[in-house]
Amino acid sequence: MKIIKKIFYLFLILFFVYKFFFYVDISNGCFVRFKPSFMEFNTGNIKDAIAVLKNAVPQEYQKFCGNVSKINPNIACGGFGGGCFYGTEREIYLWTSHGSFVGWTAAIIAHETCHVVQDLEERTMEEGECYKIGNEVLKSIVEY
Numbered sequence: 223m224k225i226i227k228k229i230f231y232l233f234l235i236l237f238f239v240y241k242f243f244f245y246v247d248i249s250n251g252c253f254v255r256f257k258p259s260f261m262e263f264n265t266g267n268i269k270d271a272i273a274v275l276k277n278a279v280p281q282e283y284q285k286f287c288g289n290v291s292k293i294n295p296n297i298a299c300g301g302f303g304g305g306c307f308y309g310t311e312r313e314i315y316l317w318t319s320h321g322s323f324v325g326w327t328a329a330i331i332a333h334e335t336c337h338v339v340q341d342l343e344e345r346t347m348e349e350g351e352c353y354k355i356g357n358e359v360l361k362s363i364v365e366y
């Protein structure tokens with residue numbers, strides 16, 4: 223029986239790690255890792271926001287899947303409820319909480335994804351383009 227117990231705990235740990243540290247959507251080639259946050263486990267809000275993005279704005283979701291590989295949910299320059307891109311390859315910062323409006327989080331994800339794309343295409347960091355995308359996402363979600 224001991225071995226069964228061990229296997230059970232192993233699965234429990236794997237489930238925990240998967241639930242809090244990964245977003246996986248195989249059919250869309252999406253594999254995103256969450257960095258550990260010392261604030262709170264707010265990845266639930268981020269995962270909900272990703273789901274909203276997927277349903278309401280599929281083209282931005284595809285961009286997110288294709289370009290972002292890491293989400294850092296710790297305090298960043300965007301402030302509370304904001305996001306940030308520090309130029310670290312394919313990594314975006316998102317500081318949200320369980321209570322944050324998922325549509326807003328989804329818009330921030332799209333905004334920061336836009337900066338990742340600018341970086342990967344070796345273009346200069348330009349806010350106008352990314353605010354436009356964020357606003358469009360927010361609009362689509364509210365109308366969805």
Ligand SMILES: [Zn+2]
Pocket residue numbers: 333337349352
């Ligand atoms: Zn920006």
